[in-house]
Amino acid sequence: MINARRKDKFIIIILVISMLLFSIGMPVSFVASANESAISSFEASAKAADKQGASKMALLAAVDVQGMINTAIAEGRSKLTIPPGTYRLEPKSGSTILNIANANNLEIVATGVTIIGTKLTRAIAVTGSSNVKISGMIINYDPLPFTQGRVQTVAADLSYLDIKLDAGYPRELYSRLAIYDPATRFQKRGINHLWGTTAAWNANGTMRITLTGVGKNVAVGDPVTLAGGPGPGGIPHAIAVENSKGIVFTNVTVHTAPGFGFIEANSDGGTVLNGFKLIPGPIPPGATEKPLLTAIWDGIQFKTSRLGPTVENSVIQSAGDDSFSIQSGDFGVVKVQGTDIVIVLRDDSQVPRVGDRLKRFNSSPEAVVVSVQKVPRASAGIAASILQKIDTAADWTLWRFTGDNYYKIKLDRTSPFQVESFIFSPDRMGNGFTFRNNTIYSPGRGMLLKAGGGLIEGNVFRGSDKAIIVSPEAVSDSHAGAGSNLIIRNNQIIGTGYHHYMPWSDQAGAIGFASGNVTSMKAFDNIRIENNTFDSVNGLNLNLTNTSNVVVTGNKFLRTHLDTPNNNGADKGIDAKSVIWVKNAMNVTFTTNTIDRMGPFSSFAVNVQPPTSGINGANTGVIVVN
Structure with a gap:
């Protein structure tokens, strides 16, 4: 039997929630136990409270959003409606503001709901869940994870910039710098990566950003952003999905994030983002300038999922780095004994699962995982010579593995893999994705793909340093991360290639295939590039390197090479003066493509370099007009 005090407390809570719902015109259908007479009583109480001038803000503050989610999950409900309003929230425990854990077949309707994170940490985490749909929610942060202002001084030797911060933006010594064009409010052309900057306060209250050459191509008055990361005790990213399947986000908006806007890792996948928007938020209190930045790092990233996502009708704008990526990688085999192997991972999200296939190349022998067990490195029985290679490996080299990520894998057959070989799981690449009818307007790569079996259709890529890069970014001779x-x-590709020049990288072209590490066979197979429009691209438009069985048909290359081209890929011998580059390729066919207004800075329409074979239509299938 409930005692009097607990009964009074329960009634007060119910009345507060019901008053809120009545005041905003919402039904109380989420209160599963309420009957008609109770609803009438609640509405009467709400009317009385309203007459006494009850504050909507105070009522919203009384709503326990996490508690509502927990109750809906515990009771197995199929639908939860969060009352509209703006909720200023921080984690009640742990480092995530709202946790959705072990939920199944649940729809969360959050139309008109804005979550303001008052701590720079993860806003939403979906873990161990299946068939969860979230719709209508807006996510923002106060304080913002970045600040912004304008250049007040450029050092004569270009070694520093003095920045006057805009009113209403955080006065924090953030140092991840980006320079903007004051006319377009987009990444300024001719500005390269500004890695390694440091920040300090000047006596007059301006901020000094120091780095050799940081002032190159910068003018007084140029807008800037300076980004940080998660706050003390916080963890990155606005939305994270892990170890889940069938998750759907519809008409969800993220304005900024202390990391990525969205990340999914180590899931069965099949995630859907429909109408997802990563766009700048409203002018913050006390400010007069609109925000220039959204997520301070990447926009959206999927990694090591079994099934790739479907992303449609979405917008990714003004992200701090890559707009969209699907990530995967390789494993090192460090011990083999019959049907048992020990592997080491480059990333703890890579752990294979029972039923996953393992192989070196797409066409090579495979084995299926029967069991997985994490093992301590010290007791895994790994040869001392291999451990030494790992311990002494430099960054971006074959044996560079950090962390204690060693796993004993039992296979369904005698291991086809040798010690010191490098393998991957085609079931942890995010294959089978769809990216359709989206708009990308961010300075980093529009798409970075380490996945295959995908459709990229009807999108607009504008302003990126490259639109679509397919590359494993790996060092082993395997098909790990090589999308076919x-x-x-x-797709429309507009005005890409005007900043972030990378002469040292083989990632070149508005659409490019890059994989210098795969040498035993072609990296990318069965590619169709059809009816795309390349407009005003700086430098190389299409890069077909290390590819096989490619069809390029019906594409239009407009207003190309009207300016001095970038030098992307120069150290790898890639010619940025070419419109199309073909090298180390076989069975490539060109039909009905046109180059309209090829400018004075181009020397080749189609530049075919050895080793190549089976190249058809390079002269007849790409026609230069005007």
Whole structure:
């Protein structure tokens, strides 16, 4: 039996929630136990409270959003409606503001709901869940994870910038710098990566950003952003999905994030983002300038999922780095004994699962995982010579593995893999994705793909340093992260390639395939590039390196090479003066493509370099007009 005090407390809570719902015109359907007479009583109480001038803000503050989610999950409900309003929240425990854990077949309707994170940490985490749909929510932060202002001084030797911060933006010594064009409010052309900057206060209250050459191509008055990261005790990213499947986000908006806007890792996948928007938020209190930045790092990233996502009708704007990526990687085999192997991972999200296939190349022998057990490195029985290679490996070299990520894997057959070989799981690449009818307007790569079996269709890529890069970014001779079976069609690629020049990298071209590490066979197979429009691209438009069985048909290359081209790929011998580059390729067919207004800075329409074979239509299938 409930005692009097607990009964009174329960009634007060119910009355507060019901008053809120009545005041905003919402039904109380989320209170599963309420009957008609109770609702009438609640509405009467709400009317009385309203007459006494009850504050909507105070009522919203009384709503326990996390508690509502917990109750809906515990009771197995199929639908939860969060009352509209702006909720200023921080984690009640741990480092995440709202946790959705072990939920199944749950729809969360958050139309008209804005979550303001008052601590720079993760806003939403979906873990161990299946068939969860979230719709209508807006996520923002106060304080913001970045600040912004304008250049007040450029050092004569270009070694520092003095920045006057805009009113209403955080006075924090953030140092991840980006320079903007004051006319377009987009990344300024001719500005490269500004890695390694340091920040300090000047006596007059301005901020000094120091780095050799930081002032190159910068003018007084140029807008800037300076980004940080998670706050003390916080963890990165606005939305994170892990170890889940069938998660759907519809019409969800993220204005900024202390990390990525969205990340999914180590899931069965099949995630859907429909109408997802990563766009700048409103002018913050006390400010007069609109925000220039959204997520301070990448926009959206999927990694090591079994099934790739479907992303449609979405917008990714003004992210701090890559707009969208699907990530995967390789494993090192460090011990083999019959049907048992020990592998080491480069990333703890890579752990294979029972039923996953393992192989070196797409066409090579494979084995299926029967069991997985994490093992301490010290007791895994790994040869001392291999451990020494790991311990002494430099960054971006074959044996560079950090962390204690060693796993004993039992296979369904005698291991086809040798010690010191490098393998991958095609079931942890995010294959089978769809990216359709989206708009990308961010300075980093529009897409970075380490996945295959995908459709990229009907998108607009504008302003990125590259639009679509397919590259494992790996160091082992394997098909880990090498995407094949891709269709890229009906996309518009506009004004890319004007900043973040990377002469040391083989990632070149508005659409480019790059994989210098794969040498035993072609990295990328069965590619169709069809009916795309390349407009005003700086430098190389299409890079077909290390590819096989490629069809390039019906594409239009407009207003190309009207300016001095970038030098992306120069150290790798890639010619930025070419419109199309073909090297180390076989069975590539060109039909009905046109180059309209090829400018004075181009020397080749189609530049075919050895080793190549089976190149058809390089002269007849790409026609230069005007």
